[in-house]
Amino acid sequence: MTEVELLAAYSEARRQFVEKKFARDTQRARLAWIKAKMFTGSTGGVTERNMAIDVSEEIARKGQELREMTRELDLLKVEVDIIGIVIRFRGAPTPAGSHGEDTSESDSAREGDRAASD
Template sequence: MSDSAEALYKMSDVELLTAYAEARRQFVEKKFARDTQRARLAWIRAKMFTSSSGGVTERNMAIEVSEEIARKGQEVREMTRDLDLLKVEVDIIASIIRFRGAPAPPGVHSEEASEGDSGYDGERAASD
């Protein structure tokens, strides 16, 4: 996609909504791929931990120095960067839609709550 903000603003409503739908579709696809890779990385780490010998510290050290784990971790970081860039495009298109006077498209903020890995949002909501 990668249209400039000016080009997006000059698009007709139909073209803009089509661009928004396409950007959202790409975002969801990339997010699924990234989350799948994260899960695979966690599975590999767990498998390495259970199959190695020694204490917890030795096992964790073996995992940390593993070249395979480092390579896969880098792939996940690169996927996260690409996902963040695509999220910016989705947000820009949603902003342009709002500037034109239309309400925000549904689902604009739904990913922000699910991005955190700490689970802090769930704990905070439960305490409110």
């Protein structure tokens, strides 16, 4: 691939990553809203309400969709990272804005686990 094609592929992969991340975060917020709505709309103690939410088929289905979206997002992140590595390996400057904002929560959770174990 030429440098121009490589940079175009990098740009396209980043665009897809940002779109998927936005969609995933939107679904995550919707799921949290549904859980909160179910919690406030149900009766009983906190434990009973949380158990009702946990066994809800709708919540389970949406949670699975969210996990699948997170997996797709992680795969796109790997693609972006690999293209970035190839660009740096060839000696071309990495496009601006390629670091920082694209770490997923699973990455930060893993980093937190590592810090806790140190």
